[in-house]
Amino acid sequence: MSGAPAEPADEIDPTKAPSSATPVVRRKRGRGIWVVVGVVVIVLILVGVGFGTSWYGLEKKTTASTTCASGVTIQGAGASFLNAVMSVWTSGYSTATGNTIDYTASGAGAGITALAEKQVDFAATDEPLNASDVSAMPGPILTLPVTGGPVAIVYNIPGFSGVLNLTVPELAGIYLGTISNWNSTVLAANNHGLPSDPIVSVHRSDQAGTTYVLTNLLSIYNATWEKTVGTTVLPTPWPTTPHQLAEKGNSALGKTVAATSYSIGYLDLPDAINDKLATAGVLNTAGHYVQPTLAATNGAIANLSGQPIPPATGSWANVSWVNSPGSFDYPLATLSYFVVLVDTSLGYTSSLQHAQILVQWLNYVLTTGQGDSASVDYVNPPANIVTQDLNALGTMEYQGSAIAAC
């Protein structure tokens, strides 16, 4: 920058900008208005947003309320398997209490990770947590079965007018690649009129609880599967078959099966219905090919409720609802679990009031919510488990002390 001129200026003051446009630069009229407009728009947006909302939901309310607050939002994430019933629950809950539940169906694995990374108040999963999941959590957890349903095997075989009947070993063979064409002799034993086209198997590309359920059953029946893949939520390692696709989310999987001829996949029942997909009958241990219906699923859950049920604080890793022994039970049934921290303050729940609402929500799901499940084709856990869950709610804490009910 140049130094100041020592001589006093005559007409032009070198320290003042000219009052009008500089002689060499033609100022364009009306352009300044754009900047002003832009600033005004931005300010309006910010103001309109601030109107009636709280900018920082940071108030740590340490005093308990005797009546439940309203206008609080609880964050949840997890399996897309229970999307439909979740939607029914959240709208019912929100109407009843004025609080909202923001649930992101990003997949069971993502939900568990979100809980571990303190992103959500609760997670939902079809896969009960294993030891490494539990150790990743900021504190001890509660596993609360809240609903259940069948994992439907869907298929798209143009020109096949019958109902596909599959045994579990056949299903494993399809996903392993050992059965590669629809007209394989193995499949022909239970089905007539299958075409000769190659099978396209579709699985999930994200960490999915639904995958867990399927692989759980496949591992029981197929030693190769057990050894190479096992029971998992993960998309890899996955056997290499000649023709396969993987999609993110139950819905994308359903859409893919609907769009791809000669394909087969697995997803929750409401998605199968919405995508208008045909469902296969799966052979159960009693020798019947069973369709994924509510009755068959209810039977499966009931007939397996005699297995050792851990407490809410215990490990549910060995609990399984597949391969039920009942005559008309659907072999691919599962329960879905909510997972929360015992001491919610160790995670995302950042105020006592928040914790109270979380408990209110869980309570709702386990009481009123149970009555709404069937309307969207979900089943309820056995009564004793629901009772156990409700009792477990009473053990939840905030910063070491019990949460007063509101």
Add this chain to the structure above:
Amino acid sequence: MASKLAVSNLDAWYGAQQVLYAISLELPDRATTAIIGPSGCGKSTFLRCLNRLHEEVPGARTAGEIRLDGDDLARLDPVLVRCRVGMVFQKPTPFPNLSIFENVAAGLRLLGVRRAEELDEGVVDALRDAALWEEVEDKLDAPPSSLSGGQQQRLCIARALAVRPEVLLLDEPCSALDPIATAKVEALLAKLRDEYTLVIVTHNLAQATRVADHTAFFYLGKLVEFGSTEQVFKAPAEKLTENYVNGRFG
């Protein structure tokens, strides 16, 4: 002297604006004609009509007849016309990404000349004719940006000459050059005088007297006077012409 280009009743428009009014002119063969006149009176437009470059501007059109050796220009393919009527512009415009050799050879290649010896010969001839050969013979692969302004202009002339046009149009070829370069270009024009039909638009009256056999005086889109240079400058028939060549307006 036979006329190379016969122009009858030429009108030209840019959109709705008329810039040339009923120009009738016969440009003699193998002679140099200068076109003089104040700025904006249609000299360049006239030139551009002679090789059908005028119609490349959107909205531009002409009316009237131009005959090249008796052929009606309007009936010929414009690309063919431009093979026969070359043009050099005010500012030197060599193709920046082609070497000096390739610049001159460009026109030959467009005509389908492929063989290396023929290209070589054509380029050397053109550079010789343009009095540039000695200056570039050892740097034929260099880019044209390595030449001075005057040399670049002579390169452009060489480029135009390489395709041996019947007529060469020059639009104020020296106005962007310094005096030394101007002198060289004028010497070149003098050299070409007897072999080519040249039409030069110039602002420089002295240059017109130096290089041209004939002179045409344009004023506001009309042809005021046409005759031998001597006659136009020493004994102009029109008062307007007399005023202009004596510098009373410019």
Add this chain to the structure above:
Amino acid sequence: MTAGGPALGRRVARLRRLGGAFRAGTLAAAAIVVALVVALAGLLLLESIPSIDRWGLGFFTDPAFSAVPVIVGTLLTSALALLIAVPISLGVAIFAAELAPRWLRTPLAWMVDLGAAIPSVVYGFWALVVVSPWMARTGEPALAHLTGGTGPFSGLPLGEDYLTASLILAIMIVPTISALSREALLGVPRAPREAALCLGGTRWDATRLSVLRPAAPGILGAIMLGLGRAIGETIAVALVIGNIYQLPTSLFSQGGTIPSILVNEFGGAFGLQQSELIELGLVLFAMSFAINLLARLLIRRAQRETGRGGWFSRRRRRGVPAPDPVGTNLRDPLDRPLWWSRVEAGRPRAVRRRRVVYLIALVLVVGATAAAVYPLASLIGTAVQQGGAAVVTPSFYTSTPPPYCLETNASTHCPLGGIGPALQGTLILIALASVVAVPVGLLTGIYLSEYARRRTSQLLGVLVDVMVGVPSLLLGVFVFVLFLRVDPLDARSALSGAAALSLLMIPIIARATEAALRTVSVEVREAALALGFPRHRVTLRVVLGNSKSAILTANFLALGRAGGETAALVFTAGTSSYWFTSLRSPIASLGPLIYDNLTIASAPNWTIDAWGAALVLLLIMAAVSLAARLVLRADRTPGSV
């Protein structure tokens, strides 16, 4: 009259301080940008350490791990996309800049701009619903039939594979490459063009001789930019590549790219898995860095070469043609070479041949333009058809998303609901992002153009370019992981999303500001300085004043880009079905809404909502591009568009 003496001195001193403060401000902004890039690379490296410890070089070689297939997938799809896109883009650019009739040039340019502005999630939507099924049913079987189903066309065509992914990538980068190539072509001086015409060339010859080569550096830069975009593309690829991580055996093989595996698995990854994915992100960052660097170097070299006679015309001549003083070369009586009369006689034929070449060139570029325009038309048509009804329903903009709905029979009609929260969320996010991005971007651009020394300016310019080229997914991952380590409760929140968007916008605004300021000529600055303007006033009033329109346009374009963004928001802003409550909670936004509805929601009304949102995004981007074009046109010299 002014007061001289001490008052003047004080005033001058104060202005000096102001000027110094302003300059310091611009330097600070530039420093922030540098710090961000360093932080990005540093954090990626830091977080990859557990994975590097565990796998070492086996990361690339161990068959049990999916690193190599996705790296190959990234490179292969981008290379294929470039192969398809470059000829088409060049054709479009040449047509739009040189050969198209005047009345067609503006609409064409606008269409190309729009194509470049369409968010990738909308491309992905269209790819999933229209292109992929068409490829599976028609396109790929036809290809297999034509080639006999061997080699790169072997295997079962499923529609979701390398070919479709590369095709979608190509469709996405054609507008980018064309728009920039067109700018490069238009920036070439027009005068040699007329000279070429006057030599007896057709319009195509004029283009070929005088425009294409000088524009080559700019075109090369455009291609590199397209490549950079292809490598980082996330959403569209993830939807149609099949997500099977294997080395490809044919174009019909399913595969994966680094961005696609990240978007699929990062949400659920924890501990070592998360670190492995971040190491993949680091590889991606290194790739995009290398490409941007290479692009810069190539362009600079090409610009140097252009001055020295051109890259492409270095024809080796067989010695200097010997002049023939004695005249042993045969000449005719007119002292012309004998072969000349043959050439002269063949002139009409030569001209006819040139016309045929012109026609062929015209057909090719028109074909390329049609190939570029058709997918855009299909996309817009699909969006209008599917989302049109929603877009004209006023409640669509004010309602919340509808609940899950089972259409068990024809009589159950699921309610349309709306995208109100997503609209609000998008506006909030881009407003917040602008508060940071616009000042920092502007000041950095000013620093680069006005204050930085040449060397610094070059280096910093490279850094800014690198940041522009960083895949937006990585920006999101960076912000998310940073928050996780520092403030985990806010990692998934509006704050986090706004931070990611501002990272996206800063380099765009900085670069555009610098470019706009550089077009202001030196004479203008010198004149202002000569009048006694202090330096910062020269910058603020004169230079900025001259380029106001360009800068404003760039800001709006950056805002539009941020508004349609998905990959950067997927992990940071999260998703929500409700109106905005708190900056520290997840927030709804348009891009993630569309993406979620594609993958998670299968209820038909959610799909219609997604189309409505896509159409809304399209309309907004169309308006912004059109406004940008009109504003800039008012500034340009007439005759160019």
